[in-house]
Amino acid sequence: MLLTAKVKEMQNKNEVVCYCPLEGIIDVISKKWALLIINAIGNYGSLRFNRLIEELRGISPKTLADTLKQLQNEQLIKRTSFAEIPPRVEYSLTKDGQGLREAVVPILKWAATRQGSKRKECSLAYRKIPAHKIRDSSQKIT
Amino acid sequence: MLLTAKVKEMQNKNEVVCYCPLEGIIDVISKKWALLIINAIGNYGSLRFNRLIEELRGISPKTLADTLKQLQNEQLIKRTSFAEIPPRVEYSLTKDGQGLREAVVPILKWAATRQGSKRKECSLAYRKIPAHKIRDSSQKIT
């Protein structure tokens, strides 16, 4: 049996999962700050630019701006700007963004329990970043 | 209530998941080929170097070698070399590696069903790569 035919048959039986949908997304989730940004916004419901700078201790405004734009292009976050003085912009998760935030949890749990992780405490690098904790969205911080 | 205290309380109740275990791992899974390599090996049980080159159409030997080394350091794959002429080396997944392979599936499924994916077929870039299909490990290809 040809490989392609075999794959097709398995796909019909729902035995095959494909990496194709990841195209584009893999470029996003592989970015250093992307998941942390999505999580930070998810933790609070919505966040402003400078608030994100504080949450993601160590990120530069340029990097944050770049990443936010990509996340918008992928429709993972929504940007809402208010015509006020001083200007105000809020970022929140789209439905897709919330979905991604939840889809990542299995990996986190796997990483937490695997053999290689001897760490009990959070590492210094991450302890400085409030956004490294995932909180249930029903328990938003105010 | 202080934020730190709040976090700790939620952690006890298992309501908080932390990104810290990802440190190190995030550098691995974020690499362009890492997930595809793990999946390719998982699809077959074990694979040789040049076989991987074929599966991952487009990867260069250096990139493959580099990535394989990282995956070994993270104990996600195991390298077995046989003292033969010509030399033979086989790569297989460790238990951790299999765990990661499964932990990724939710993200794949999320990506496949989300709004942004209008694609029915696999994109050209991925269609060329046999390893972009996840197969059940009980149905290895021979």
Add this chain to the structure above:
DNA sequence: CTGGATCCATAACGATACTG
């Protein structure tokens, strides 16, 4: 056959200063 060594192009990321 399995890579190691070398060189190169590009992109990611950061620091800082500045603007509507």
Add this chain to the structure above:
DNA sequence: CAGTATCGTTATGGATCCAG
């Protein structure tokens, strides 16, 4: 406040040739 502009550093991946 919410970014942009500019510059520099580093990390990543590819091409090619070579060696045990």
